[in-house]
Amino acid sequence: MPRDTLTRDQIVRTAVELLDEEGLEGLNMRSLGKRLGAAATAVYWHVKNKDNLVLLAGDHVWDExxxxxxxxxxxxxxxxxxxxxxxxxxxxxxxxxxxxxxxxxxxxxxxxxxxxxxxxxxxxxxxxxxxxxxxxxxxxxxxxxxxxxxxxxxxxxxxxxxxxxxxxxxxxxxxxxxxxxxxxxxxxxxxxxxxxxxxxxxxxxxxxxxxxxxxxxxxxxxxxxx
The missing domain is CATH 1.10.357.10 (Tetracycline Repressor, domain 2)
Incomplete structure (x- = not known):
């Protein structure tokens, strides 16, 4: 998936799925990009780094x-x-x-x-x-x-x-x-x-x-x- 078709919401939701399955230690940009069908570099266009992604994912689940x-x-x-x-x-x-x-x-x-x-x-x-x-x-x-x-x-x-x-x-x-x-x-x-x-x-x-x-x-x- 090209970076211009990715959205931050897609990335965060997929990160939550990965975190649920693999935990904090299993979250990295390469694994996340693979799930999204995109290069890891494409993810960085929407989130700064792993820490930023954990914060976004952590806040996202409170809406449940x-x-x-x-x-x-x-x-x-x-x-x-x-x-x-x-x-x-x-x-x-x-x-x-x-x-x-x-x-x-x-x-x-x-x-x-x-x-x-x-x-x-x-x-x-x-x-x-x-x-x-x-x-x-x-x-x-x-x-x-x-x-x-x-x-x-x-x-x-x-x-x-x-x-x-x-x-x-x-x-x-x-x-x-x-x-x-x-x-x-x-x-x-x-x-x-x-x-x-x-x-x-x-x-x-x-x-x-x-x-x-x-x-x-x-x-x-x-x-x-x-």
Whole structure:
């Protein structure tokens, strides 16, 4: 595909597909150009470099998150919907969780989400500073819960690139971890539960934790002057 028929949107969407499949380490201009049917040099006419492309791709996926209705009477529901949308997006694109450690993301996609998150809490009666803290607390909680899926995806790719059977290596490591866990009573009691899987958590841990967090967020009544 000649450079004059490429568009930045095409490039960014294809970059997201490549990132979903290969992770941050698998994204390069040559692989991207091959998927687009264009020379790598053609891509550079639309994006500066790989870092710029990651930023564009990272901002693009935020538009996948639907914005909840602003409902002061049910702000827990609105905040939950926003958190769930963010969690689902991060699980679909596990490379983005990793990228937060190396990139400062910004752009209209992320700004759209951040602005509406603040609106949810402001509609519930949170002041400016309290709304900032509440939105940041929920974001950090969701990001932490998406880390397991991101780590699984990254580890599986790395083990596969090393030429081995990723699943077999994980199972062998889990067997060794089980031997260690047998020495500790609380871990030993959970070895036959889903929580014993790699990077796993008890069923509904995400939802229960989110609801506990939201219950702990209470608007501070505005103080009258004087």
């Amino acid at each position: 998150i639907p914005l909840s209705e602003l409902d002061p009477a049910d702000w827990h529901g609105a905040a939950t919907a926003m958190a769930d949308g963010l969690h689902a997006m991060l699980v679909r694109h596990p490379w983005l969780v990793q990228a937060f450690g190396s990139y400062l993301f910004y752009g209209p996609g992320k700004a759209r989400y951040d602005d509406h998150s603040l609106a949810v809490f402001e509609a519930a009666g949170f002041s400016g500073a309290d709304a900032d803290r509440a939105a940041a607390a929920v974001f950090t909680y969701v990001l932490g819960n998406a880390l397991g899926a991101s780590a699984n995806a990254s580890l599986t790719r790395r083990l596969g690139r090393d030429g081995g059977d990723a699943r077999q290596q994980i199972e062998e490591t889990l067997a060794k971890a089980t031997e260690v866990a047998m020495r500790f009573p609380r871990l030993r009691s959970r070895l036959d539960t889903p929580a014993a899987d790699y990077n796993a958590a008890p069923d509904d841990a995400y939802r229960q934790g989110l609801q506990a967090l939201l219950r702990g967020l209470v608007p501070t009544p505005a103080r009258a002057d004087g």
